[in-house]
Each structure stands twice: as C-alpha cells, then as structure tokens.
Amino acid sequence: MRDDGTLDDPYAPSSPTTGTEDGTSSERTTAASRLRGYARDLTGRRRAQVALATGVVCCLGLAAVAQVRHETADGAPRVDSLANSSELLQRADQQRASRDLERVASSSTPSATPSGTPSAAATSADPDTTPKARKTAPALPTDPAPVAGLDEDQMENAEAIVRTGRKMGVARRGLVIAVATAMQESNLYNVASGVLPESQDYPHQGVGWDHDSVGLFQQRSSSGWGPVSGLMDPEFATRQFLTALEQVPGWQQMRLTDAAQAVQVSAYPEHYQQHEWRATRVVEAIVPSGR
Template structure:
C-alpha cells in the first residue's frame, strides 16, 4: 500500500517488485521498471477470482490516475465483473468438459470393445470355402475324461477248409447239417449219420427235380430225375416229408431227417447204414456205410475232435 492510502497495482509498471507490506518505499528500483514479471497461467477458478476482484478494488478506490467520476467507475466495474464472470464460467466449463470428453471417449471405446465381445459370443456361420472346416467342440481334458474303448464283438471263427475231398459248396451244406443238428441237441453220432446219408443221397448238393419244375424255382445246385425227390436228402413231397419249397431249404430238410432218426428206438447203438436205412428206406441200404469215415472227418472239422 502506498503512503497516500492507495493499493499498488500489481499489474502496473514495476508491479510489486522491491516493495514490502511493512516498510514503504518511495522510489522504485530502475531495474524493476524495465519489464513486467511473467504472468502465471490461471490454474483454478479461486485464484482467478482473487486476482480479478483485487484489480476491481483498485479501480474503485479514489485518487488513482484515470479513475474518473463515480458513475464511470461503477460502469467500468460492472463491465469488468461481467467479463470476469464470463471468463470464469468459460474456464470452469472447459475444465469440466475435458474429463467428460475423456470419459466419453473411454466409454465409447468400452462400448466398442463390448460390442466386439458381444459379437464374438454370437454363433457364427462358417463361410462355405473349400478350406473351411466346421467349428470343433471344446476338446475334453484327456486327464479327466476317458473315452470308453469300443467294444469288440467276438471274432467269428473262420469256416474250416474243405476236408475229405469236398468242395467249398459241399462244405457249406455240411455246415448247415451240423449247425441245425446242434441247435436241436442231437449228439455227434446223429450228425455223422446225417452227413453220411446226404453224401449218399445227393453228394452234399441241394438238388431240384426235373419231374417237379416247381422245385427249380428255388435255389438249387443240381437237378435230378429220381421221381419227385428233392433237396439234400432226396425227400419226396408225395411221401409226406413236406412241401416242395420247404424241402428245398437245407435246414428244413435236415430237421425232417433228424426228427425221424430220433424216433427210431435204439438208433444210437445201431450201425450207421442200418440207422440211415431205417429213415430213408432206400433200395441200396448198404451204400451208406461207405461214407462213414468221411462224414466223421467233416463233423470233426466243425466241432473239433
């Protein structure tokens, strides 16, 4: 403050350099009048308000050069207050807008990131390209999940090679006789008698009859002319063995023969040729015996010794 009671104008030439609030200085050092001190940027609204209102107070005090009449000072003060208010409001708004803008940018980036994450979570249809592969399901942890090993069906035993001079077709027919007899519970002796009988009657081929053209409509491997005899055992439909189509089925013909064999009392202790003749009633009853050893070898090939 000066000796005359007025306040120093800190923005006037020389400012407050070299002055003290305790000891007045009538003269200003020449070195301080050369240039005004640098102004600091206003960092806050409070500092701006203190400085601007200090300047306004100096303007309103009487005795300062150029202060003028009271109404001029009032008008000038009003204009300065309005300008300072607008400047303070603009600065405050600018400081408040910047965080909002940054926050808005951050929010926009988060929204974009969220949009991308949401789109990645949606199911996507793979583009049909030659190299495209269907999306694989998440693989299970091999340490915690074990895929059960596929169950293997028991290996089917291979059919034995033809024995006793038979062909593959003859062996297939012999297998039908053995398999059908086993299902019926017929002992091994009965199977040997059945195979030996079929060797004598049809040479283990499924015969149709030239006398019965109907028999040729069914699968067959040869054609015979012995009356109406058909099939592996040359059974005659006219004698009540069954229908033509039934007797052309090797499994059915075998069941018919073995059923008749088991009805003969003591057949298991009879000679093979006698047991076969008791069922077939052939004109050559002794012919069955010649096939016994071969029939035994065939049965052993399927059942083992």
C-alpha cells in the same frame, strides 16, 4: 511440684496471662499429643476400612467357591455337557455312516445295471447269469476249409446240417449219420427235380430225375416229408431227417447204414456205410471233439 509441696495439676488450664517459657512448652506438648492422637485415629479408621473391604472380598470369594462346589457336587452342569458331547458324537457317527452308505449304494448301483449290479442292490445275482445256473450252450460250428475231398458248396451244405443238428441238441453220432446220408443221396448238393419243375424255382445246385425227390436228402413231398419249398431249404430238410432218426429205437447203437436206412428206406441200404469215415472227418472239422 511447687515449693509448698503440692503437685501441679497437669490438666489445669494455664493462665493466659502467663507468658513464661514453661507455659509455652506445655502448650506445645499438648498440641503434639493431640496431633499424634488424631493420626492414630485416622490410621485406625483406614485400617478398619481396609479390613472391611478385605472381608467383603473374601466373603464374595467364599460364596463363589461354595457355588462352584455346589454345582460340581450337583453334577447337573457336567452331566449336561457330557450329554451334549455324546449327542454330538452320535450325530457325527450317523452322518458318517449315512455318507458311507450313499457311497456304497452309488458304487453298487448298476450302470444299466454293472444291471441296474448290481446292487445290491441291486444286489442279488441274476440266477440266469450266475455260473452255476447258466446252462452250457452248444459250441457253434466253425467255418473250416473243405476236407475229405469236398468242394466249397458241399462243405457249406455239411455245415448247414451240423449247425441245425447242434441247435436241435442231437448227439454227435446223429450228425455223422446225417452227413453220410446226404453224401449218398445227393453227394451233398441241394438238388432240384426235373420231374418237379416247382423245385427249380428255389436255389439249387443241380437237377436230378429220381421221381419227385429233392434237396440234400432227396425227400419226396408226395411221401409226406413236407412242402417242396421246405425240402429245398437245407435246414428244414435236415430237421425232417433228424426228427425221424430220433424216433428210431436204439439208433445210437446201430450201424450207421442201418440207422440211415431206417429213415430213408432206400433200395440200396448198405451204400450209406461207405461214407462213414468221410462224414466223421467232416463233422470233426466243423465241430472238433470236446466242444
């Protein structure tokens, strides 16, 4: 305030010619105020820039979150991933199943085919080899030592009779009758005939003179039993005898001597009976009971 009561104008320019201390102080104050204003202005601009950058970042973040929420709500990405996972699991199961099938098939494949066991499959059972379908084969005769006073040749001839009868499926009783008949007719030797020189051309174990009777059963070719070459073969001769025996009605219930006589028509019909016990023992030695 001036001395005259008037106020100083703060905005009035100072006199350039004024070199007082008051003028210098006023200029300094004004410069400082301008600097502070410029600083405030600069700070405000920086804050505005920071705020703008922050806002942009927030907007981008919100947009990303919104996009994720949209995709999650949509379900498409998750469904695709689940579908792909399910498909992969199914393929893995199929591959594992196929490998298992290959192992089963290779293990069940028969070697020549264990048949080629099977398998399977090669896998169906052969009805001819299953236990239920397989027929019980007759037991093969053994090769025992001679019994009942027989020698090696006689025992071998008895074995030929029993073996042939078993092949034909003749009952055990028929085997006993055949062995007893051969004991009576030829003493269980394969005998040729002196009357029939042809019979001596074949393996034989003696020569008889009862007409043209030959072989274990002394059968006559002239009576229709067969060719001499056949009758000198123990197996052929046995077949001829047993075939005729099975044609006799009720032969299994007959006495041994009656059954033998019905086939042989011998002049001494009762002589066959004496050999029954020995014939039974021989058959038992060759084919034990129960076989």
